Amino acid sequence: MLNRRSFLQKTALLTALLGLKKSLFALPFAGSWRPKAGSSKEEPVVLSTWDFGLAANKEAWRTLESGGSSLDAVESGVKVVEADPSINSVGYGGLPDREGKVTLDACIMDAAGNCGGVCFLEEIMHPVSVARRVMENTPHVLLAGEGAQDFALSEGFRKQNLLTDEARKAWEEWKKERIFKTEINRERHDTIGMVALDKNGKLAGACTTSGLSFKLHGRVGDSPIIGAGLFVDGEVGAATATGLGEAVIKTAGSFLVVELMRHGMSPQDACEEAVKRIVQKQDFGGFQVCFLALNTEGEHGAYSIHPGFTYTLSRGDVHKVLESDSYTKK
Numbered sequence: 001m002l003n004r005r006s007f008l009q010k011t012a013l014l015t016a017l018l019g020l021k022k023s024l025f026a027l028p029f030a031g032s033w034r035p036k037a038g039s040s041k042e043e044p045v046v047l048s049t050w051d052f053g054l055a056a057n058k059e060a061w062r063t064l065e066s067g068g069s070s071l072d073a074v075e076s077g078v079k080v081v082e083a084d085p086s087i088n089s090v091g092y093g094g095l096p097d098r099e100g101k102v103t104l105d106a107c108i109m110d111a112a113g114n115c116g117g118v119c120f121l122e123e124i125m126h127p128v129s130v131a132r133r134v135m136e137n138t139p140h141v142l143l144a145g146e147g148a149q150d151f152a153l154s155e156g157f158r159k160q161n162l163l164t165d166e167a168r169k170a171w172e173e174w175k176k177e178r179i180f181k182t183e184i185n186r187e188r189h190d191t192i193g194m195v196a197l198d199k200n201g202k203l204a205g206a207c208t209t210s211g212l213s214f215k216l217h218g219r220v221g222d223s224p225i226i227g228a229g230l231f232v233d234g235e236v237g238a239a240t241a242t243g244l245g246e247a248v249i250k251t252a253g254s255f256l257v258v259e260l261m262r263h264g265m266s267p268q269d270a271c272e273e274a275v276k277r278i279v280q281k282q283d284f285g286g287f288q289v290c291f292l293a294l295n296t297e298g299e300h301g302a303y304s305i306h307p308g309f310t311y312t313l314s315r316g317d318v319h320k321v322l323e324s325d326s327y328t329k330k
């Protein structure tokens with residue numbers, strides 16, 4: 001039994017230890033980050049991965065102009081890429097896994113930290129919208145496979161064949177040799193990740209992909225995983241990733257970028273630092289990883305391991321495809 005004296009002694013000791021731990025933790029970053037006070041009218045910004053982000057950004061911009069939030073904008077924007085059969089790494093038209101199945105990963109997150117995701121989802125055209133329903137209509141964050149599909153059907157989504165003739169032919173071609181290797185840029189994988197800031201200063205992000213082509217059946221990448229393919233902190237910034245999901249998951253990539261911004265880094269420095277963490281620990285010669293980041297001030301950053309990472313930036317009604325700087329340079 002604790003008597004009052006020993007209880008008080010223990011409590012005092014615990015308080016002292018907690019205080020010490022707190023001040024030690026705060027030391028390296030002391031004073032570097034302040035939450036943003038209040039919110040004024042902001043200049044909206046939309047940022048997305050790759051040049052196929054252009055059509056997506058334009059749609060996201062239309063959503064913002066018609067009064068939609070950044071959450072509405074990122075959802076409507078990435079849906080354009082999900083529905084485009086000519087893009088073979090996202091949604092409809094995505095290249096299948098080794099068994100010839102198109103399996104999709106997606107997630108979405110808002111400034112308050114609400115989020116939802118689906119992974120290993122088949123035959124649903126818009127996984128990002130299912131992810132939003134997971135966020136809004138369930139107590140969960142991530143639904144997988146058949147369960148995710150059942151949920152989508154219960155929410156009124158319909159089953160569709162997402163394997164286009166072109167993707168099926170590519171798979172048949174692949175089956176002749178059955179060689180699996182990760183290639184650096186566009187050829188066999190790519191994700192649309194989008195982050196946006198609306199006129200009310202609210203951030204949001206979405207990320208959606210069919211993942212690595214000819215992957216093992218059941219493989220899930222970084223894109224549906226909050227903190228890996230996407231992370232949003234409404235007081236700091238948002239980040240998204242594309243490239244080899246395994247490498248991004250190993251470093252909790254998007255969370256890392258946002259956390260680095262929290263501790264005072266610019267979006268550009270944070271993306272560069274996150275890439276450095278990967279190249280320090282992993283044998284990066286054969287794969288690509290790219291990060292995009294946006295902070296609450298509307299500043300952005302982009303960086304990749306290898307050259308060739310294009311991204312789309314929209315600001316003040318101007319939409320531009322740019323190429324990021326990279327660790328290995330040209």
Ligand code: ASP
Pocket residue numbers: 189190191209210211212220221222223241242243244245246
């Ligand atoms: N990150 C995606 C995945 O690993 C692919 C990509 O963005 O290239 O599934």
